[in-house]
Structures are given as C-alpha cells and as structure tokens.
Amino acid sequence: GATIGILxxxxxxxxxxVAASRLGFKTHIFEPGSNPPAGHVAETVTTASYEDxxxxxxxxxxxxxxxxxxxxxxxxxxxxxxxxxxxxPNRRALATxxxxxxxxxxxxxxxxxxxxxxxxxxxxSLEVAIADVGTPSILKTTRLGYDGKGQARIMAPExxxxxxxxxxxxxxxxxxxxxxxxxxxxIAARGTTGEVACFDPGQNxxxxxxxxxxxxxAQIPESLRMDAVLMAAKILNTLDYVGVMGVExxxxxxxxxxxxxxxxxxxxxxxxxxxxxxDQFEQHIRAVAGWPLGDGTRYADVEMLNLIxxxxxRVPEFAKTPRVQVHLYGKAEAKPGRKMGHINKxx
Ligand code: ATP
Ligand code: MG
Ligand code: MG
Numbered sequence: 001g002a003t004i005g006i007l008x009x010x011x012x013x014x015x016x017x018v019a020a021s022r023l024g025f026k027t028h029i030f031e032p033g034s035n036p037p038a039g040h041v042a043e044t045v046t047t048a049s050y051e052d053x054x055x056x057x058x059x060x061x062x063x064x065x066x067x068x069x070x071x072x073x074x075x076x077x078x079x080x081x082x083x084x085x086x087x088x089p090n091r092r093a094l095a096t097x098x099x100x101x102x103x104x105x106x107x108x109x110x111x112x113x114x115x116x117x118x119x120x121x122x123x124x125s126l127e128v129a130i131a132d133v134g135t136p137s138i139l140k141t142t143r144l145g146y147d148g149k150g151q152a153r154i155m156a157p158e159x160x161x162x163x164x165x166x167x168x169x170x171x172x173x174x175x176x177x178x179x180x181x182x183x184x185x186x187i188a189a190r191g192t193t194g195e196v197a198c199f200d201p202g203q204n205x206x207x208x209x210x211x212x213x214x215x216x217x218a219q220i221p222e223s224l225r226m227d228a229v230l231m232a233a234k235i236l237n238t239l240d241y242v243g244v245m246g247v248e249x250x251x252x253x254x255x256x257x258x259x260x261x262x263x264x265x266x267x268x269x270x271x272x273x274x275x276x277x278x279d280q281f282e283q284h285i286r287a288v289a290g291w292p293l294g295d296g297t298r299y300a301d302v303e304m305l306n307l308i309x310x311x312x313x314r315v316p317e318f319a320k321t322p323r324v325q326v327h328l329y330g331k332a333e334a335k336p337g338r339k340m341g342h343i344n345k346x347x
Contacts, residue, residue: 005063009036148209274344
C-alpha cells in the first residue's frame with residue numbers, strides 16, 4: 001500500500017494515522033519533538049528538525065504524498081518537500097493560514113467578512129490601529145498563536161502599551177472585539193477532483209482560550225447553516241484546496257464573520273468520530289490520497305468535550321457512561337492546558 005507522510009506528531013497526526021491505517025495505508029510521521037503521540041501508531045517516525053535538509057529529503061522520498069497536522073511549517077522545509085512529493089493541502093493554503101494578516105486579507109478579497117483589523121508593529125502603529133478599529137479589541141501575534149496564546153485584550157486605549165509588551169516584539173494584528181451570540185465552525189473537505197463536502201456546523205464553547213465543547217447540531221437557523229457551508233466552499237475552491245479544513249465563524253446580528261481558518265483536521269471536528277459514517281480524519285486521508293470523499297452525513301446529535309490537563313482523571317467515570325466514546329492521546333504527563341483526550345457523547 002501507499003505511504004502517507006504527515007508533518008507533525010500530535011493527537012491530530014495520531015488520529016490521521018489511525019484513519020489511514022484503516023484504509024490500508026502506512027504513515028510516516030515527521031516530528032521534531034521526541035515521543036510524539038502519533039509515533040505510537042505510525043509505521044515510521046522521523047525525529048528531526050525542520051532545518052535538517054537530509055532528514056526532510058529522506059522523509060519525502062519514503063512517502064507517496066505529504067500532508068500535515070499543524071500549519072507552522074517553515075517555508076524552507078516546504079521548498080525541499082514540495083520538490084520531491086505532492087503536498088496537500090497546498091502551499092498557498094498553508095501560507096494563507098500561517099499569518100493572520102495574509103489570512104484576513106484573503107478572506108476580505110473573496111468577499112467574506114472578518115473582524116475589523118489593522119497591522120501593528122510598534123507603539124505608533126498600535127495607536128493608529130486603536131483609532132481605526134476602536135476598543136474593546138484584541139491584539140494577536142500574526143503568526144504562531146494557538147489556544148489563545150499570543151493574545152492580549154485591550155479594553156481601553158490606556159491598556160495599549162501593556163498589550164504591546166505581551167507581543168514580545170512580534171508583528172501583530174489588532175482585531176475589533178466581535179459581539180457574537182455564538183461561535184460555530186464548519187469542517188469542510190475538498191477532493192482532488194474539486195468536489196466539496198461539509199460536515200454539519202458545530203457550536204463551540206471556549207474556556208480560557210481553549211476549545212471546551214463542540215455540540216452538533218449548532219442551534220442556528222437553516223439560512224445561516226447554508227451561509228456557513230457556502231462560505232467554507234468558497235474558501236476551499238479559491239485555494240484549490242485538497243483535504244479537510246476547519247473554518248471558525250462568529251454568529252452576529254449582521255450575519256457570519258470568519259474568525260480564522262485551519263488548513264487541517266480540527267479539534268471542533270472530533271464529534272464526527274461518533275456522528276458520521278466517515279469522520280474528518282478518514283475524510284482528510286481520502287482527499288489527500290485521491291479517493292472520492294466519503295459520506296459525512298450526520299446521523300446523531302453529539303457533544304464533544306475536550307479533556308484538558310487533570311480532566312483526564314475523569315476517564316474512569318466516562319468509561320462507564322453509556323453513549324460515550326473515549327479518545328486518549330497517549331500523552332504521559334497531564335500538564336495544565338494540555339489536550340490529553342476528548343469524549344464524544346451521543347445525545
Ligand atoms: P485556535 O486554538 O483556535 O487556533 P487561536 O489562538 O488561534 O486559537 P483565536 O481563534 O483567534 O485563537 O481566538 C480564540 C478565541 O478567542 C475565539 O474562539 C473567540 O472565543 C475569542 N476571540 C478571538 N478573536 C475574537 C474577536 N475578534 N472578537 C471576539 N472574540 C474573539
Ligand atoms: Mg488559530
Ligand atoms: Mg481559533
């Protein structure tokens with residue numbers, strides 16, 4: 001069988017490896033960190049840095065197609081990999097989602113609404129940005145942020161310098177604070193022949209900047225459900241995307257606003273493991289392997305709950321609960337804020 005190369009060995013890479021294995025593929029994980037969660041299930045693991053040209057070359061040559069479970073892959077590494085094997089999703093998708101300013105510019109260009117935003121590099125540009133965007137607002141590093149890291153809220157202009165200090169010199173974007181009634185996300189997929197399929201939008205609740213629960217179906221009118229799916233399809237088609245993408249949206253009185261896109265399987269799509277015949281992980285593997293997309297029709301109402309840090313101590317209780325599916329990532333230490341696993345409860 002063919003081998004799928006996956007950049008990143010976290011829980012997403014692990015669940016992609018399981019899905020790939022079920023379809024008869026082998027997986028090869030490339031991950032700088034030691035003992036990655038995906039390493040326990042993949043056939044092969046390369047532990048090397050993204051600066052290691054020889055390791056990248058050998059990795060690419062050993063696989064048939066390359067995909068990834070996180071978006072912060074250095075451009076220099078992509079140059080090497082892409083010259084050897086196909087990369088799905090493509091480089092434009094990766095470059096667009098790696099940088100919040102490129103991402104928002106792209107979304108606005110294709111006619112999708114984002115929070116009002118302005119680029120910030122120093123105190124002077126922050127002052128201009130605050131005059132433009134207003135307060136309350138959120139200052140975010142343009143690159144490398146996740147789980148709410150690299151963000152500072154600015155409730156009033158006096159808080160500007162403190163927020164700027166929190167960026168530690170990194171380029172940032174100031175976003176107007178959106179008064180949303182709900183957060184939803186669409187997990188969308190596009191195959192090599194251009195077909196698009198979206199999972200039913202899920203309703204997301206965050207706690208301390210980290211996803212806490214996703215519930216399907218999202219409690220939104222049919223018209224918004226349709227809008228969300230069409231917006232996702234527009235993003236994927238414009239990027240000539242192949243694979244699964246997570247599209248995070250704010251529901252407001254004025255309609256849907258795109259928060260951000262993730263060019264990979266997404267935490268808010270884990271419910272598909274218990275709610276669909278083909279879940280997001282298999283869907284992604286199908287897409288990057290050139291298979292037809294699978295049937296992602298939702299056949300159950302589901303609540304996904306993330307197990308963060310010590311939440312994992314509740315596993316014995318969940319293991320006894322009817323209609324609950326337990327997923328653990330095999331991480332040794334339950335540090336605060338660390339995603340240890342999740343449960344899917346069929347409602
Ligand atoms: P992820 O782990 O999803 O990649 P992240 O670090 O990229 O997270 P965001 O998705 O930008 O962070 O923000 C995290 C959460 O903070 C959002 O889901 C939302 O609840 C809140 N938030 C972010 N930006 C805004 C905004 N402009 N207005 C209101 N709330 C916001
Ligand atoms: Mg993000
Ligand atoms: Mg987010």
